[in-house]
Amino acid sequence: MQDLFAALLQSPTAQRYKRLRSEWLAAQALPEFALRLAELESLLSAECMTVSQLAAAQQLTRELQATGKLSLKWHRLAGALALQSGDTLRAELHKFAYEALVQALLATGKGTQKSPYFTIFTSDAPELAYATGHSVKSQSYIEHKERRFDVLLCENEREFWFDVTDLLPTTVMAVVRKRRPKEGTVASSRRKMSGRNKSVTGSR
Numbered sequence: 001m002q003d004l005f006a007a008l009l010q011s012p013t014a015q016r017y018k019r020l021r022s023e024w025l026a027a028q029a030l031p032e033f034a035l036r037l038a039e040l041e042s043l044l045s046a047e048c049m050t051v052s053q054l055a056a057a058q059q060l061t062r063e064l065q066a067t068g069k070l071s072l073k074w075h076r077l078a079g080a081l082a083l084q085s086g087d088t089l090r091a092e093l094h095k096f097a098y099e100a101l102v103q104a105l106l107a108t109g110k111g112t113q114k115s116p117y118f119t120i121f122t123s124d125a126p127e128l129a130y131a132t133g134h135s136v137k138s139q140s141y142i143e144h145k146e147r148r149f150d151v152l153l154c155e156n157e158r159e160f161w162f163d164v165t166d167l168l169p170t171t172v173m174a175v176v177r178k179r180r181p182k183e184g185t186v187a188s189s190r191r192k193m194s195g196r197n198k199s200v201t202g203s204r
Contacts, residue, residue: 012104
């Protein structure tokens with residue numbers, strides 16, 4: 001799997017991404033990953049991180065690495081953490097991986113209902129929209145002909161369709177059918193991560 005991931009970074013094709021996607025979905029505990037990734041994002045959103053918070057974020061990033069290699073959000077957060085820690089080389093590696101994954105995801109479809117994109121993580125949907133210059137207004141989950149879709153509506157009325165049939169079981173759909181994220185959530189997070197360097201203070 002590691003060799004295939006390395007090959008994907010060098011040549012981000014739909015075929016390689018879908019092959020890795022199938023292997024990842026068979027091996028990973030995605031719900032736990034999503035919760036812990038949210039925990040990492042919360043740590044990094046602090047205006048002024050303490051030494052203990054920085055250490056906790058670094059430990060959590062390492063623990064999520066095995067699952068997070070194909071996650072746009074993990075690479076963005078890990079890259080931001082690397083910058084805060086002064087590790088510019090690692091930050092550049094995460095940026096490189098992020099951009100390669102964006103290209104691979106875009107190659108999986110056209111983002112329409114007839115030709116949707118495929119992701120491994122539902123968090124990659126708004127990440128991909130933002131990476132292509134769009135701001136998400138709303139997010140809906142739709143069932144159609146036994147397929148399940150994550151549909152993003154952007155401020156220019158552009159729609160992004162993602163096939164999440166094998167990510168969200170039918171029982172989950174009843175709960176999240178019309179979930180709407182806070183407008184500008186990804187963009188706001190990115191501005192915080194890419195803004196001025198945050199200071200790290202001692203724990204209180």
